[in-house]
Amino acid sequence: MEILTLLKANIRHKKGAFFSIMILMMIIAMSLTAILSIIDNSLESIKQAHEIADTGDVQVLISENGYTKEREDALISHPMVERVEDFPAVFTERGKIGENETNSGWNLLKLHDNVKLFNQDFSDYEESTPPLKSGEIYVSEGLLSMVGGKIGDTLKAETIGGNYEFTIRGIALEPYTGSAVIGMKQLYISDEDFEKIYREAKEQETEENSANVHILMIYKSDDCTLKNSEFCRELNKDTGILDYAVISLNKDTSIYYTNLMPEIIVSCLIVFLILLVVIVLIVTVHNISTSIEMEYVNLGILKSQGFGKDKIRLVFFLQYFIAQLTGVILGMALAVPMVQAMGNIFFPITGVISNHSISFGKTFGIMFGIMLLSGCFIYLVTVKVGRISPIRAISGGREEI
Numbered sequence: 366m367e368i369l370t371l372l373k374a375n376i377r378h379k380k381g382a383f384f385s386i387m388i389l390m391m392i393i394a395m396s397l398t399a400i401l402s403i404i405d406n407s408l409e410s411i412k413q414a415h416e417i418a419d420t421g422d423v424q425v426l427i428s429e430n431g432y433t434k435e436r437e438d439a440l441i442s443h444p445m446v447e448r449v450e451d452f453p454a455v456f457t458e459r460g461k462i463g464e465n466e467t468n469s470g471w472n473l474l475k476l477h478d479n480v481k482l483f484n485q486d487f488s489d490y491e492e493s494t495p496p497l498k499s500g501e502i503y504v505s506e507g508l509l510s511m512v513g514g515k516i517g518d519t520l521k522a523e524t525i526g527g528n529y530e531f532t533i534r535g536i537a538l539e540p541y542t543g544s545a546v547i548g549m550k551q552l553y554i555s556d557e558d559f560e561k562i563y564r565e566a567k568e569q570e571t572e573e574n575s576a577n578v579h580i581l582m583i584y585k586s587d588d589c590t591l592k593n594s595e596f597c598r599e600l601n602k603d604t605g606i607l608d609y610a611v612i613s614l615n616k617d618t619s620i621y622y623t624n625l626m627p628e629i630i631v632s633c634l635i636v637f638l639i640l641l642v643v644i645v646l647i648v649t650v651h652n653i654s655t656s657i658e659m660e661y662v663n664l665g666i667l668k669s670q671g672f673g674k675d676k677i678r679l680v681f682f683l684q685y686f687i688a689q690l691t692g693v694i695l696g697m698a699l700a701v702p703m704v705q706a707m708g709n710i711f712f713p714i715t716g717v718i719s720n721h722s723i724s725f726g727k728t729f730g731i732m733f734g735i736m737l738l739s740g741c742f743i744y745l746v747t748v749k750v751g752r753i754s755p756i757r758a759i760s761g762g763r764e765e766i
Contacts, residue, residue, distance in 0.1 A: 368508070379684070386685060389645045394696025395703065396638055400660060401731075402622075402704045406632045407711050410456035411623050414540040415616060417490065419479050421450065421582030422593050423600070423615045424541050426549075432616040433607040439455075439604040442583075444596040445589040445596065446547045450582035452477065454551070455562050456575070459523040462514035462533075469511075469548035471522060473562060476503065476553040481538040487712060490538060490749065497541040497555040502531035505543035505563060506716035509536070522552075525574055526566030529558070541614060543716035544623040551580070555564055592737045593617045608651055627711045642735055649685055653746050680745040685743060686736065693732045697725060 384493070441449055448723040454472035480503065497503065502520055509515065520531045531554065542549050554562075566576035580630035585596055601607035701723055708721045 379652070379656065382656075383684065383688045386645065386649060386652075386688040387695075389566050389641060389648065390689045390692025390732075391696040391699070392692075393641050393645070393735070394674060394693040394728065395700045396634070396641075396696075396733060397476060398723065398725070398728040399633050399702035399703045399707065400634050400638070401727050402700070402722060403710065403719070404627055405708060405724050405727070406416075406704075406708065406720040406722055407627045407715060407717075408564075408620070408723075410717050410719045411540065411715060413720075414538055415620070417481055418540050420540055420616060422585045423581075423583040423597055423613065424619070425581040425606060425613045426578050426611040427584060427606070427609055428554075428611060429579050430575055431568055431611075436584055436604060436606055436609070440583070440600075440606050440730045443600065443603060445591070445599065447583070447586040452580040452582070453563070453577060454580050455524055455526075455559070455566050455577050457522040457524050460512070460686050461521040462509070462512045465513040466514050467551065469551050470602050471508075471552055472578065473512055473522060473554050473559065475523075475559045475578065480553055482511055482535045483538065483718065485537075486707060487718060489718065494537075495535075497534065497553070497558075499555055499557045500531055501534040501555065503535050503537040503553040504533055505539040505550055506536050506713060507539075507543045507545040507554075508552075510545040510713040510716075511548075520552075524562060524566050525569045525576055526562060526564075528711050529556075533689075537671055539716065540623070541616075541619050545714045545716065546622055546626055547619075551678065575713075581606075584630065612710045613752050620736050623717070625717050626714045630711075645689075646739060650746050652742060653681055653685070654749075657749055662760075678744070681747050682740060682743050685739065689736050691735070693729070695704070695722075697728060700728075 371582075409606055440446060452474050454474045457471040457473060459466065459468055460471045476494070476497050482492050482494050482503065483489075483506070484491055493501075504520065514520070514533065516533050516535060518533050522529050522531070537553060539551050542551060563577060570576035583600070585591075585593075589596060591599065594617065597607060597613065597615055607613050704723055705721050708719045710719075712719065
């Protein structure tokens, strides 16, 4: 009971230090919760997007000349391959939205059943994808972030068969290459437009300049336990399909690049948080050390009244532990609306709707580690309490500390 009484008096007497530690820990906990939640949600959402779009384990872009009947048969009949989805596409050499032009490769595909659209406020996916009329196109969010533009703008695509204009009607989910950090994009047009563009491109095709490519979605069989990178090596060894590909990308690599920018930004913010943690430790140690020196006489009197050094040290520990724990709880609570508000902060980069889950477990584990480290410093700095002599304290002597 005497410890509780002394603790209340100490907090009331040192409320400035108490609230400063609490606020710093609140900022750290709030920021850490938000950062961990956003990055975890980003990664998980990208994986979910691949499931929603039913993407293959490997995506291969190969020219029509390279995708011979022999290679197609070898690929389809391979024992590690469950199935292969073939999406013919016309390759564009240049693209332009408004006044912004890019030389990154775009592929014009027919709109197919796996394509999902974002709703108007980008909070979810539409239940159904409306068919496109002639002159309309669906694009990825990553393309608009990279080149600029919005729904309703005019997109110009240049192929070997001619130049074509489309009106952007909606934004489609494209997990493989829809990120702003991946250059090649897949754009979806109507069957009518595709047949026309394909026919006119084939008329201008040469051996050096292919008119179209096949976008192959390759799915591993259920009994294949190889990682995607290992699967690609074995598949290429047996079929040679990747040697003739324009570009190939497995799902793991696509997820890594899609989440690369959020990872970099989060890493920079974590460095800032580490600096704040160091500041908290310095402030805690300084406050306790200064308090012991300033309260030398009072601590000596307490020891003369039967308060042992362990009780006094426990009071210091509890005072700062309560301040830190209060800050952690408040910070994690304040992080909830922050995560809700900032959930889609990386949407223009990833092109994927993020979840709004809160990583309470990870955050509390890290914060508990910080509090444990702080406790170790408190233990070390309060060692000097044991060297306080009641007689010297009452007589005003401080030589021993």
